Every structure is written in structure tokens, then in C-alpha cells.
Amino acid sequence: MKNISPYSLPHFHGLTSEDPDTFLFKFFSYEELMITPLMTEKLKLFLFTLKDATLCLFMGLPRDSITTQA
Numbered sequence: 651m652k653n654i655s656p657y658s659l660p661h662f663h664g665l666t667s668e669d670p671d672t673f674l675f676k677f678f679s680y681e682e683l684m685i686t687p688l689m690t691e692k693l694k695l696f697l698f699t700l701k702d703a704t705l706c707l708f709m710g711l712p713r714d715s716i717t718t719q720a
Contacts (some may be wrong), residue, residue, distance in 0.1 A: 659695060664703035673699075 660676040662668060677699055678692070701706050 659699050661699050662704050663701045664707070680719050 660673060660680060661671045662670065679694070697708070
């Protein structure tokens, strides 16, 4: 993974004015250009994009509640 500042990534605050689909498009588009295509790397960076209410929601999820279909 290239050295990248989490501040240069798009952020999602969970505001009603924000579109989650647009945010995810920006995140994955930026990530493909600047970093690695490895999903494990993407997931490590994704946490840095969550702010305010979305970060609180994520932190409140039960352990092992996020799984993949892989």
C-alpha cells in the first residue's frame, strides 16, 4: 500500500444531504487510482472514511457482525 493520508480519502458523515452510493463510488474510484486493489487493504482504509454518526454506528456493531459472501 502506498503511503497515503487518511485525510485525502473521501469522508462520510451520515448527513441526510450525503448520498451513500456516491460516497462509495468516490471511495472505490479513489482507492483504485491511488492504492492497491487488494480488498484487505480497502477495508483497512474504509474505517478512516467514517466520521461522526457513521463512525459511532460502526463502533456500536457487535463483534463479528460483518461478514463477506466470499
